[in-house]
Amino acid sequence: MLHLLLRRIAASIVTLTLISVVAFFLIELPPGDFVDSYVSKKTQGGDIITQEEISEMRSRLGLDRPVYVRYFKWVGNLVRGDFGFSWEYRRPVSDVLAERLPLTFILAFTTLIFTYMIAVPMGIFSAVRQYSLGDHAITILGYVGLALPQFVFALILMYLGHLWFGASVGGLFSPEFEDAPWSVAKGLDMLAHIWIPVIVLGTAGTAFQLRTMRAVLLDELNKMYVIAARASGLSEFRLLMKYPVRMALNPIIATLGWELSHIISGAPIVGLVLSLPDTGPLFINSLLNQDMYLAGTMILIYCALVVIGTFLSDILLMIMDPRIRIGGVS
Amino acid sequence: MNVKPILSLKELSVSLKIDDNYVSVTEDVNLDIHPGRVMALVGESGCGKSVTASALLRLLPKELVIVNGEILFDAQNSGTPIDIASLSPKGREIRNIRGNEIAMIFQEPMSSFSPLHTIGNQIEEVIRLHKNSSTNDARSIVVGLLKKVGIGNPEKAVDRYPHTFSGGMRQRAMIARALSCDPALLIADEPTTALDVTIQAQILNVMKEMQSEYGTAILFITHNLGVVAQMAHDVAIMYMGRIIERGSVTEIMKNPQHPYTINLLRAVPRLGDLEAQKRLEPIKGSVPSLFERPDGCAFSPRCEKSMTGQCDRQIPPQRQLSETHFVSCFWNSQKPTEDYVS
Numbered sequence: 067m068l069h070l071l072l073r074r075i076a077a078s079i080v081t082l083t084l085i086s087v088v089a090f091f092l093i094e095l096p097p098g099d100f101v102d103s104y105v106s107k108k109t110q111g112g113d114i115i116t117q118e119e120i121s122e123m124r125s126r127l128g129l130d131r132p133v134y135v136r137y138f139k140w141v142g143n144l145v146r147g148d149f150g151f152s153w154e155y156r157r158p159v160s161d162v163l164a165e166r167l168p169l170t171f172i173l174a175f176t177t178l179i180f181t182y183m184i185a186v187p188m189g190i191f192s193a194v195r196q197y198s199l200g201d202h203a204i205t206i207l208g209y210v211g212l213a214l215p216q217f218v219f220a221l222i223l224m225y226l227g228h229l230w231f232g233a234s235v236g237g238l239f240s241p242e243f244e245d246a247p248w249s250v251a252k253g254l255d256m257l258a259h260i261w262i263p264v265i266v267l268g269t270a271g272t273a274f275q276l277r278t279m280r281a282v283l284l285d286e287l288n289k290m291y292v293i294a295a296r297a298s299g300l301s302e303f304r305l306l307m308k309y310p311v312r313m314a315l316n317p318i319i320a321t322l323g324w325e326l327s328h329i330i331s332g333a334p335i336v337g338l339v340l341s342l343p344d345t346g347p348l349f350i351n352s353l354l355n356q357d358m359y360l361a362g363t364m365i366l367i368y369c370a371l372v373v374i375g376t377f378l379s380d381i382l383l384m385i386m387d388p389r390i391r392i393g394g395v396s
Numbered sequence: 397m398n399v400k401p402i403l404s405l406k407e408l409s410v411s412l413k414i415d416d417n418y419v420s421v422t423e424d425v426n427l428d429i430h431p432g433r434v435m436a437l438v439g440e441s442g443c444g445k446s447v448t449a450s451a452l453l454r455l456l457p458k459e460l461v462i463v464n465g466e467i468l469f470d471a472q473n474s475g476t477p478i479d480i481a482s483l484s485p486k487g488r489e490i491r492n493i494r495g496n497e498i499a500m501i502f503q504e505p506m507s508s509f510s511p512l513h514t515i516g517n518q519i520e521e522v523i524r525l526h527k528n529s530s531t532n533d534a535r536s537i538v539v540g541l542l543k544k545v546g547i548g549n550p551e552k553a554v555d556r557y558p559h560t561f562s563g564g565m566r567q568r569a570m571i572a573r574a575l576s577c578d579p580a581l582l583i584a585d586e587p588t589t590a591l592d593v594t595i596q597a598q599i600l601n602v603m604k605e606m607q608s609e610y611g612t613a614i615l616f617i618t619h620n621l622g623v624v625a626q627m628a629h630d631v632a633i634m635y636m637g638r639i640i641e642r643g644s645v646t647e648i649m650k651n652p653q654h655p656y657t658i659n660l661l662r663a664v665p666r667l668g669d670l671e672a673q674k675r676l677e678p679i680k681g682s683v684p685s686l687f688e689r690p691d692g693c694a695f696s697p698r699c700e701k702s703m704t705g706q707c708d709r710q711i712p713p714q715r716q717l718s719e720t721h722f723v724s725c726f727w728n729s730q731k732p733t734e735d736y737v738s
């Protein structure tokens with residue numbers, strides 16, 4: 067058990083290191099750099115910038131040094147907790163992210179909970195009442211949820227939200243709370259707004275997990291151990307919850323990290339469409355402006371979330387499944 | 397035999413329901429199981445043994461329905477049996493019988509336990525369900541049971557998970573689970589088929605020991621006639637969903653009356669046969685599918701004694717040859733000189 071745990075931790079660290087390399091070089095990949103996009107913006111605005119100013123700026127930002135030097139400098143600083151400087155915002159990356167990152171976490175976490183709270187019970191219902199009217203309805207809803215592009219879904223929900231609940235539906239807060247400090251009222255206001263992005267981000271994953279739950283449970287329901295438990299006199303409900311549902315939860319838990327990555331990769335576009343004050347719009351802008359350290363840090367944080375999610379799901383699986391925790395016949 | 401049977405099947409028929417059509421799976425099954433005795437139910441694969449066993453505990457999948465007959469169960473020998481066939485398959489009454497008064501062991505020991513719960517947990521559960529015993533009591537009962545069925549180090553074994561058990565050990569644990577509430581009847585559906593030959597012998601021994609210790613009646617399902625001689629007191633032979641002959645072990649083994657039984661016995665290898673280089677005689681032809689049930693006697697297409705005009709038209713009625721020996725066949729090997737009327 068301990069051995070397995072240590073191995074998973076080591077694997078997570080290796081994964082994160084590799085991701086940092088990939089992230090850094092991916093951001094380097096598009097032609098030009100921050101200075102180029104800065105200059106082209108300025109000249110479009112009518113300013114004149116000399117060649118000297120440009121190279122002076124490059125060397126100030128360290129952009130004239132080779133790629134690997136910059137990478138190691140970046141990573142070295144990261145390890146010390148320094149995420150670098152956002153050229154676009156002219157503030158440290160950590161400052162820029164501090165306001166918005168918590169909202170991203172809240173959004174991702176709420177969506178994750180929403181996904182499982184809906185998918186697990188509905189999947190159980192669907193399997194136990196296979197081919198019933200309810201099962202067919204859930205199946206159709208599931209396919210629609212899987213097929214609908216998120217930005218279209220977001221627009222539809224915004225429209226409906228506007229129709230039913232009035233004015234402010236975009237964003238996460240009503241205007242009066244936007245810059246207010248955190249309070250109970252602000253929290254409630256957020257809850258009134260967060261359902262739209264949560265539904266948009268969570269529906270496809272919910273549909274997918276629901277299908278998984280249904281399929282696995284249908285398989286488990288005919289297993290010998292279920293019949294044996296029934297033959298011992300257990301009631302249907304107790305039996306269902308104790309044995310096949312427990313078994314069917316395993317593949318659901320195993321995809322926790324994957325589910326999280328799904329949510330996180332959908333978040334920026336949805337954030338942009340719904341103009342959320344989270345990191346989504348920030349991330350897209352930083353990529354467009356080639357604001358390297360900001361973009362790199364955010365990719366790394368997103369990936370770290372997924373790696374941590376996967377790690378947690380591995381641990382949960384170990385706790386839930388003795389076949390993983392304890393080896394087989396010795 | 398004066399003692400009343402604890403379980404008596406009366407013309408039990410189970411059909412496969414496809415939309416609104418019914419296809420017979422078992423027909424008019426009559427069977428009496430007496431307290432403390434082992435009844436072997438023998439027949440080729442697909443003849444309806446497992447269906448009969450599942451029907452007894454109302455465990456049939458929803459496409460299989462009991463269309464006729466009674467399942468009279470009298471655990472206490474009170475003389476007022478209850479008809480299991482009339483109970484609701486999900487109701488409290490049948491659940492109080494399952495695992496408590498009638499227990500079942502299955503063919504697949506590898507999958508009969510949930511891999512996510514300890515062996516102890518899954519046996520204790522049955523005890524706590526039926527006998528209001530505390531967790532501690534249940535646990536010590538389980539330890540005792542595991543010891544009895546021959547599982548080494550039972551105090552440790554209760555907390556182990558099924559995947560750390562071998563097939564033989566799991567089947568022992570399954571026997572422990574089945575006997576945990578001291579049932580009046582145990583249904584064992586091919587309990588050794590999935591095991592290695594040496595392990596099979598061990599499991600049969602455990603079952604025999606347990607049977608004599610607890611005095612449990614057993615319905616022992618098998619297609620192995622060799623096992624029958626070793627385990628059973630009574631035998632019922634099934635062919636295409638019908639019991640075609642039944643009687644005591646001696647009656648069936650020494651004096652089989654139905655051509656199918658005779659054929660089955662000929663197909664069993666014996667030491668003497670091997671020495672004499674005698675060939676085993678397989679039964680010619682194969683079992684027709686459920687959807688092609690022959691008219692009249694279902695065995696007629698394969699039967700050497702078949703009488704055209706009779707066997708392929710009418711279903712042979714049951715004839716009684718002794719107090720315990722019944723056969724359903726038109727052919728009569730030794731004319732009814734010893735007709736026995738009870």
Ligand SMILES: Nc1ncnc2c1ncn2[C@@H]1O[C@H](COP(=O)(O)OP(=O)(O)OP(=O)(O)O)[C@@H](O)[C@H]1O
Binds near residue numbers: 443447
């Ligand atoms: N759920 C089901 N749906 C349809 N047909 C079934 C079902 N269960 C059993 N049958 C059919 O009923 C017949 C009897 O099956 P059963 O399982 O009782 O045979 P068996 O005598 O136990 O055979 P085996 O020795 O192989 O276990 C077979 O023809 C089988 O195909």
Ligand code: SF4
Binds near residue numbers: 654655695701703712
């Ligand atoms: S009834 Fe006729 S066909 Fe059937 S077993 Fe007897 S002799 Fe053979």
Ligand SMILES: [Mg+2]
Binds near residue numbers: 447
């Ligand atoms: Mg069977």
